[in-house]
Amino acid sequence: RNMSSGMTAKLKLALIFSRDSRVSMLDEPLNGIDIIARERTLHLIEENHTSDRVLIVSSHLVDELESMIDYAVFMREGEVVLSGPVPALREEHGASIVDIYRSIYGESGEKANG
Known part of the structure; x- marks a missing residue:
């Protein structure tokens, strides 16, 4: 019925990860959840980050996800401004x-939307 945004986020993740799908998409999976739920979510993402499963994650919280990212795509106003394998981008x-x-969106990340 009426669930909090955190509970809704948890339910969506449970549904996504309970399916045996080769490709799954997560849209801002860390938004609207408390610290404990965030840790659990990161653990779930890491557990489901396997060689035979693709997770497409859109998030502004890249600091929380950086260790799990294999390939990054940065967009501004609906256009790709930079993309590539993470090791190559770092190098x-x-x-x-x-x-x-930060270099693409600025310190506040204000240009990341859109």
Whole structure:
């Protein structure tokens, strides 16, 4: 009936990860959940991050997900501005994914939407 946004997020994750799907998409999976739920969510994402399963995750919280990202796509106003395998992006830019994010969107991340 009336669930909190955190409970709704948990339910969506449970449904996604209970399916035996080769490709799953998570849209802002860390938004609207408390710290404990965030840790559990990160653990679930890590558990489901396997060589035979693709997880497409859209998130502004790249610092929380950086260790799990294999390939990154940065978009602005619906256009891809940078993409590639994470190790190649780190080497090319001499920076972490978080620092690359900051260079594209600014410190506040205000240009990330849209």
